[in-house]
Amino acid sequence: MGRELLGDVARELVEEAERDRECVLAIDIGGTKFAVGLVGAHGEIVVAERVATPPGGDAGTLWKTLSDLIDVVLARRPEARTVGVGVGCGGPMTWPEGAVSPLNMPGWRGFPLRERLAGRFPGMPVRVHNDAICVAAAEHWRGAGRGSDHMLGMVVSTGVGGGLILGGRLIDGGTGNAGHIGHVVIDPDGPPCQCGGRGCLEAISRGPGLAAWALEQGWTPGATGARPEGPYVEAAQASGRQLAADAAAGDPVAIAAFARAGRALGIGIASATHLCDLDVVTIGGGVSQAGPLLFGPLEEALRRHARLGFAQRVRVVPAHLGQDAGLIGAAALVLRPTHYWTGPPDM
Amino acid sequence: MGRELLGDVARELVEEAERDRECVLAIDIGGTKFAVGLVGAHGEIVVAERVATPPGGDAGTLWKTLSDLIDVVLARRPEARTVGVGVGCGGPMTWPEGAVSPLNMPGWRGFPLRERLAGRFPGMPVRVHNDAICVAAAEHWRGAGRGSDHMLGMVVSTGVGGGLILGGRLIDGGTGNAGHIGHVVIDPDGPPCQCGGRGCLEAISRGPGLAAWALEQGWTPGATGARPEGPYVEAAQASGRQLAADAAAGDPVAIAAFARAGRALGIGIASATHLCDLDVVTIGGGVSQAGPLLFGPLEEALRRHARLGFAQRVRVVPAHLGQDAGLIGAAALVLRPTHYWTGPPDM
Incomplete structure (x- = not known):
């Protein structure tokens, strides 16, 4: 050499x-x-x-x-x-x-x-x-959306947020605000939303929204499941985790609350899929930890509403990267x- | 030289x-x-x-x-x-x-x-x-969407279709089908849609959908307005035009039919605006010829549901290029x- x-x-x-x-x-x-x-x-x-x-x-x-x-x-x-x-x-x-x-x-x-x-x-x-x-960018680059050029990355926790990757590129929209799936309207006469609108996905499916609905239906927190623990647990998150624990333990109202949130998510994802011709939707955030209690009703509603041929391929998957x-x-x-x-x- | x-x-x-x-x-x-x-x-x-x-x-x-x-x-x-x-x-x-x-x-x-x-x-x-x-591409290039980099171009006639321009570029989606605003869900328990779903924008706001709803509500075609004429008038289009003529002549059921369609369009546009952060939405097609009877209720529903700060700027305008x-x-x-x-x- x-x-x-x-x-x-x-x-x-x-x-x-x-x-x-x-x-x-x-x-x-x-x-x-x-x-x-x-x-x-x-x-x-x-x-x-x-x-x-x-x-x-x-x-x-x-x-x-x-x-x-x-x-x-x-x-x-x-x-x-x-x-x-x-x-x-x-x-x-x-x-x-x-x-x-x-x-x-x-x-x-x-x-x-x-x-x-x-x-x-x-x-x-x-x-x-x-x-x-x-x-959404992270899940596309290194997580559950890897290999897809057309995805929606969602976070379902205290709020419901998201980001769009279309044609392999992050979509910003006119003011950097594209991806606000939480304010897609699910039920025009539904519950009031923090944004001032009504029946937004976020109003129905955010953690505190689930808990509020369950309380209205007579849920007694902790009557069924274990008490949640962990660092940085806000009241709103705590009630969401408690609801998940109670649902996992078989509380019918808690189960119904996740089913209602899942159904709204499925409808919102069907709309987004028709509008943006998506391959995959990733879902992270605290509420998504409920697993099949949420994803089962989600899938059912999604398949009922995403009926055009091209939309039937969409996959909804849990996010991979967690808090990273x-x-x-x-x-x-x-x-x-x-x-x-x-x-x-x-x- | x-x-x-x-x-x-x-x-x-x-x-x-x-x-x-x-x-x-x-x-x-x-x-x-x-x-x-x-x-x-x-x-x-x-x-x-x-x-x-x-x-x-x-x-x-x-x-x-x-x-x-x-x-x-x-x-x-x-x-x-x-x-x-x-x-x-x-x-x-x-x-x-x-x-x-x-x-x-x-x-x-x-x-x-x-x-x-x-x-x-x-x-x-x-x-x-x-x-x-x-x-949509035409309205962006030479029509009512000129100068905007973030628009949805819609056609409301026998069906409800659309195309998305985001970041100044046509969005194709994974299979070339992005822009299907007609199958955004407006009312999950609403009328069945041709696609097999339920409560899609198209099921409510397409011309034949309006006419069918008006007939159910007791509309007598032509009792109020003049008869429509023109080349290539299909039965479905004819009933849509008749409905528009009757609405213009003051038929309350016909007016209510356009208000219902306009409201659904406003809700669908609010959802699309939140998801895609749009500047402008152009609307063409036969049903849009109804003018204020459609656009009035549309604007009202849009402003009720498009409440996030960035979404309030969206403008809905009639398409410019007509059949060209x-x-x-x-x-x-x-x-x-x-x-x-x-x-x-x-x-």
Whole structure:
């Protein structure tokens, strides 16, 4: 092997080692927790930390909590070379500018999150998107939607959110808000929705919606199932988990509540499939943990309503990535821009 | 001016004249009529001919009718240079292969329309798509959706169809069937739909659906309004037109029928807007001719259900291009592939 060729091989090895140290700082901001991690080139989480969202925190407190968590994560991998920042955050927000007003975080109203992060990390891309859209991107890139070019990634928990991948690319819509499957109308005369509308999928199928309906029908929480436990359990989540525990233990009202939510999900997915000609729908989030109690009635309603030939192929599958999805999807905004970023390239 | 420069100018003039003679052969195939035209580079219809679809025609009769009509059109502009063929056809079809099985043309089942046309026009692109998708492309390129990158183009007549343009590009979906707004579910317990489902937008808002509902409610056709007239008026269309005439003349049942259809359209559009973050929805087709009788209740329902901030900007406007839309959109598949064709470029 000649001297020059040896030099080339050595240079390639050095470059590969460099690339191995390149990471995206990924941030996932929700009403319950803040997560920050370093994500490698192939979507692998190198390190991640989580803290509870400070309840009732003002803008400065929220920012400091995030900023401190970033410091902790960076300190854990001093050898990592950060090449960009990707953020998934609860909506609404202005997009692609990334001024955020997460529904469950009153302390941030029009908070210039992207701008602040760009100030801390100058000279590199800083990209913010809706958290449900990041989850959809993650499931498409590395999760249950892999290999499909036409998918809807859903999250069913305190709210019902989603993101659309069509033709292999993330769909942003006119204002970065495409994917709001939670506000597809299921029953025009149904229950009022937080959005001001009526009969939206979210109004029927969100965790607190299920629990509220079950209570109306005479459900006594915990009379049948075990009590739920775990970190960061909000009241709303707790009641959803309790309902799932009671349903699993055979409580008929709890079972009916999941069946009602599943039916609404099936109808909404049928509509989305007809409109967008989908291959696959991934469903994650706390409510989806109920398994067959939810997915059985979902499938039944979906097959009753998705009748056009092309729509019958659609598959509804549980999401694969769990709570990592938000970080992986946030990183995808930076690592796979051809698929997941249509905003300005210099952001 | 040197000899070479003069030569360049002359060559450019010749090339421009050549381009002016370049046309796309555009074909629009529906259950009521066949239309064939030559469309110029800017979407202008140079010449067009229409004939009634032979009722109950077998595969050969239908093909001969189309082929003869193509001869007539080409003979009317012998100087035109055809550079491609674009076709809009009633679905379903295999896409992009273009084997068509239009619902209202039992003579064609899996008919290899694209293959046949490619045989007649070798060495040039021959592109087939759903007729409603062609209408949407046309309204986006040259009609009421111009300037918007996020739109739904709808046709409300014997059926309810549509096409999606998102991020400035036609959305095909996994099988070329994206845009089926007619089978978004409005009322899960509503009337049965031709597709086998229940409560689809099409089941409620298609012309024959309106008329059927009005008859059930005691409507006496023609008791109030004038009788409709015109070429190619099918029974179903006639009853739709009669209903519109009666509604315009004040028949309360006829008015209620359009209000019911408008309300369903408004709900379906609210769902599509939340899911796809749309700027504008264009509506054409016979039923949309009813004007405020339809658009008034539509707007009311839309604004009641499209409540998220980003969704409130959506505008619903009448289509601009009328019966030319099908031909212009078919031509767009060939003339504007960056926006309207994601199939193989050699088709």
